Amino acid sequence: MKTVKFAKLDSFTFISHIDMLRHMTRILRRAEIPVKRSNGFNPHALVFFSPPLVLGARSFAEYVSIDTDMPLEELLARFSASAPDGMKVIRGFEEDKNPNLQGKIVASDYVFDAPYSPINIEKFEISYQKKGETVNEDVSSKLFCAWEREGKLAMRLATGNTNLRPDRILSELNARLGASLRVTDIEKIAQYVEIEGKLVDVDEYLTTIEMI
Amino acid sequence: MDLKEKFFEILPEVEKPGRYSGGEWNSPDLKKPVKGDMCFCFPDLYEIGMSNLGIQILYEIVNDQKDFRAERCFAPGLDLAKKLKENDIPLLSIESKKPLKDFTVVGFSVGFELLYSNILYMLDLARIPFFAKERDESYPIVIAGGPCSVNPEPFKLFFDAIVCGEGEEVDLEILKIVTEGKRLKLKKREILEKLKALEGVYVPELYREGERVKKAVIEDFEHAPSLRRPLVPTIESVHDRATLELYRGCASGCRFCQAGFWYRPIREKSADACFDQAVSMLKSTGFSELSLCSLSTSDYSHLEELEGRLNEFCDEHRVYLALPSLRISSFKPGMVDKSRRSSLTFAPEAGTQRLRNVINKNVSEEEIDKISVAFEAGYDSVKLYFMMGLPTETDEDIRGIAEIVRRLQGIYKSLRGGRIPNISVSCAVFIPKPCTPFQWEAQISFDEMRRKQNFLRGLLSKIKGVNFSWHGAETSVLEAALARGDERLCAVIVEAYRLGARFDGWTEHFKWDVWQKAFENCGLTMQEYTRERAESEPLAWDFIDSGVTKAYLLLERHKSREGVTTKNCREGCNGCGALSRGRCTVL
Numbered sequence: 001m002k003t004v005k006f007a008k009l010d011s012f013t014f015i016s017h018i019d020m021l022r023h024m025t026r027i028l029r030r031a032e033i034p035v036k037r038s039n040g041f042n043p044h045a046l047v048f049f050s051p052p053l054v055l056g057a058r059s060f061a062e063y064v065s066i067d068t069d070m071p072l073e074e075l076l077a078r079f080s081a082s083a084p085d086g087m088k089v090i091r092g093f094e095e096d097k098n099p100n101l102q103g104k105i106v107a108s109d110y111v112f113d114a115p116y117s118p119i120n121i122e123k124f125e126i127s128y129q130k131k132g133e134t135v136n137e138d139v140s141s142k143l144f145c146a147w148e149r150e151g152k153l154a155m156r157l158a159t160g161n162t163n164l165r166p167d168r169i170l171s172e173l174n175a176r177l178g179a180s181l182r183v184t185d186i187e188k189i190a191q192y193v194e195i196e197g198k199l200v201d202v203d204e205y206l207t208t209i210e211m212i
Numbered sequence: 213m214d215l216k217e218k219f220f221e222i223l224p225e226v227e228k229p230g231r232y233s234g235g236e237w238n239s240p241d242l243k244k245p246v247k248g249d250m251c252f253c254f255p256d257l258y259e260i261g262m263s264n265l266g267i268q269i270l271y272e273i274v275n276d277q278k279d280f281r282a283e284r285c286f287a288p289g290l291d292l293a294k295k296l297k298e299n300d301i302p303l304l305s306i307e308s309k310k311p312l313k314d315f316t317v318v319g320f321s322v323g324f325e326l327l328y329s330n331i332l333y334m335l336d337l338a339r340i341p342f343f344a345k346e347r348d349e350s351y352p353i354v355i356a357g358g359p360c361s362v363n364p365e366p367f368k369l370f371f372d373a374i375v376c377g378e379g380e381e382v383d384l385e386i387l388k389i390v391t392e393g394k395r396l397k398l399k400k401r402e403i404l405e406k407l408k409a410l411e412g413v414y415v416p417e418l419y420r421e422g423e424r425v426k427k428a429v430i431e432d433f434e435h436a437p438s439l440r441r442p443l444v445p446t447i448e449s450v451h452d453r454a455t456l457e458l459y460r461g462c463a464s465g466c467r468f469c470q471a472g473f474w475y476r477p478i479r480e481k482s483a484d485a486c487f488d489q490a491v492s493m494l495k496s497t498g499f500s501e502l503s504l505c506s507l508s509t510s511d512y513s514h515l516e517e518l519e520g521r522l523n524e525f526c527d528e529h530r531v532y533l534a535l536p537s538l539r540i541s542s543f544k545p546g547m548v549d550k551s552r553r554s555s556l557t558f559a560p561e562a563g564t565q566r567l568r569n570v571i572n573k574n575v576s577e578e579e580i581d582k583i584s585v586a587f588e589a590g591y592d593s594v595k596l597y598f599m600m601g602l603p604t605e606t607d608e609d610i611r612g613i614a615e616i617v618r619r620l621q622g623i624y625k626s627l628r629g630g631r632i633p634n635i636s637v638s639c640a641v642f643i644p645k646p647c648t649p650f651q652w653e654a655q656i657s658f659d660e661m662r663r664k665q666n667f668l669r670g671l672l673s674k675i676k677g678v679n680f681s682w683h684g685a686e687t688s689v690l691e692a693a694l695a696r697g698d699e700r701l702c703a704v705i706v707e708a709y710r711l712g713a714r715f716d717g718w719t720e721h722f723k724w725d726v727w728q729k730a731f732e733n734c735g736l737t738m739q740e741y742t743r744e745r746a747e748s749e750p751l752a753w754d755f756i757d758s759g760v761t762k763a764y765l766l767l768e769r770h771k772s773r774e775g776v777t778t779k780n781c782r783e784g785c786n787g788c789g790a791l792s793r794g795r796c797t798v799l
């Protein structure tokens with residue numbers, strides 16, 4: 001199993017997760033990367049993604065795991081040459097089995113394009129529309145921390161089974177910061193898995209950790 | 213903030229922003245310095261427009277040039293249109309997010325009458341005046357092309373030039389001439405005079421009574437530039453696959469079919485050229501489906517050879533090979549096995565042999581029974597296409613549709629131990645179109661459409677397991693009126709747009725009352741255009757020379773009235789006149 005870390009930029013920030021799957025299949029076909037297929041009645045290519053990114057946001061930390069025997073170097077070169085401009089390969093990893101990022105990732109770091117000022121993340125109540133109904137929710141427990149990064153606000157949010165979409169906190173953030181952030185001002189910079197109670201950056205997990 | 217940033221900011225607020233964001237694989241290099249550029253506009257949504265083969269070919273031809281670039285623009289959804297206006301952003305091209313107004317040439321592809329109002333919708337959003345004569349040198353040269361150029365009169369005043377026929381060669385010529393003309397700061401009229409000299413180009417403003425405009429034809433289709441690197445849509449589109457055009461024109465000569473006459477002469481590509489093109493397209497896109505597309509694909513002379521080679525390639529590369537629009541008469545058992553579909557599509561078009569003779573649809577009862585081959589091969593559903601309101605049609609012919617359904621059910625039952633198949637019947641209303649032997653015919657009245665539909669529905673409701681669907685009567689009337697329209701309809705289209713007509717091809721947007729009002733406000737009625745035309749009467753599109761002569765169309769009309777069929781061109785030339793425009797390779 002090989003994992004490619006890539007950025008989702010520019011026009012591709014508006015491509016949904018489901019359309020990304022379609023693009024991935026086509027990139028792999030154009031690059032002529034042989035992908036193993038599942039057994040069973042309806043075999044499918046063994047390709048696995050990290051959790052979906054909200055539409056309109058950029059990311060420098062998307063991952064796709066591909067079951068192939070092609071050497072990593074060659075895979076990265078071919079992948080790069082066949083990926084559209086909105087997808088940029090950052091680096092690659094090799095593992096002996098599926099790292100199951102979709103199931104394992106528990107947190108993500110986002111940078112919000114607003115000048116940093118200290119922000120209180122206690123009692124963080126948001127309201128959003130879900131299936132036509134307004135939901136009010138205190139998301140403090142899904143908001144792990146906030147800090148300054150290159151003069152901007154960065155935050156770590158729950159991702160995966162317990163999930164906090166970064167676009168859903170925008171209006172509350174704007175109220176607290178006096179800012180006017182939009183979803184296009186969000187950038188994902190890292191994702192984390194949890195190992196023995198600690199958050200570990202996915203890059204580190206893929207390079208150093210023995211997979212459980 | 214630049215326009216692109218401003219535009220990206222509003223995108224998260226609209227449905228399917230991937231329609232507008234661009235960045236498709238096989239897009240041109242935006243850093244390439246160019247002398248002139250052209251924005252191809254398609255007046256429908258991205259998902260529809262991206263499936264248009266014509267635009268993709270022209271796009272590739274222009275982008276293959278060192279000094280030129282082609283970009284695209286599709287009709288934005290109503291939600292985006294609203295946001296564009298609110299945020300004071302003009303309509304932009306997908307690739308470089310450049311205002312349409314700043315291109316050298318803006319070219320509309322017009323393939324369907326119900327898209328006419330959307331031409332104005334796009335011009336309005338692009339802040340380009342509707343009428344050619346209101347645009348001075350500061351505007352791009354705005355041109356049109358596509359299948360509707362068979363009768364450009366209803367939209368002629370919106371365009372500086374209209375390409376009649378096939379645009380592969382002439383579009384690039386136009387771009388070159390306009391680029392040079394703009395560089396030399398020529399007057400618009402001087403540029404238009406140069407365009408008028410090109411074969412296939414109609415310049416409405418400079419047209420003089422009695423002139424003929426010859427349709428542009430790619431004579432050497434085998435060696436003409438073909439699509440090799442189609443764009444890969446960023447979001448799912450209607451035809452998310454590689455499409456291979458095997459030939460132009462059609463040998464069948466169905467008398468209602470505009471494309472069958474308009475795209476003559478019949479020019480087939482060799483199996484080699486087709487195979488080569490298919491492989492390039494699949495490799496350059498990563499598509500996992502290939503469809504063969506022509507007016508009557510299964511009649512292609514080298515189908516067996518091509519299919520054999522494609523099957524091998526597709527099996528090896530896990531590509532699904534789809535074979536659409538099979539003609540029953542050329543249906544062979546092998547074809548069923550190879551196309552792993554569960555549903556078959558057949559178009560007998562009319563319910564009785566008599567009426568099929570009238571329309572020259574050479575499908576016999578025995579051939580319809582051949583569907584049993586498909587049933588034996590494991591197919592359980594059949595989709596049947598018919599037309600209603602054909603010339604000379606009686607209720608007996610409508611009854612014939614139900615008879616066909618009943619007979620197919622019987623065959624299936626006897627083969628499959630009493631079970632019933634899924635049969636769906638789809639019925640369109642006949643629309644007389646220019647450049648066909650039926651261009652003089654009347655369209656049946658609105659009430660008659662309703663009556664016939666109800667009659668057929670009644671008949672089919674007595675048969676178990678049949679699904680019946682039909683096209684809206686209102687849209688058929690409008691389509692018919694626009695198809696055989698004249699210059700006066702330009703004003704009607706503007707009026708309809710002003711009253712709110714947009715996306716008329718979409719049932720949820722179509723506004724019948726708006727169009728009725730628009731005709732009325734211009735002192736016209738749709739019936740004036742849907743009526744029968746006298747053979748002596750001049751027709752609005754008579755000045756377009758498609759190669760097929762009016763005398764031949766008339767002869768075909770007379771034969772149809774006598775129920776006499778015309779043989780397939782593969783059995784010999786019928787003398788339609790298209791030979792004057794190039795060789796029919798099937799002879």
Ligand code: SF4
Pocket residue numbers: 463476477478781784785786787788789790791796799
């Ligand atoms: S020129 Fe002859 S062969 Fe060619 S399309 Fe016309 S009738 Fe058919």
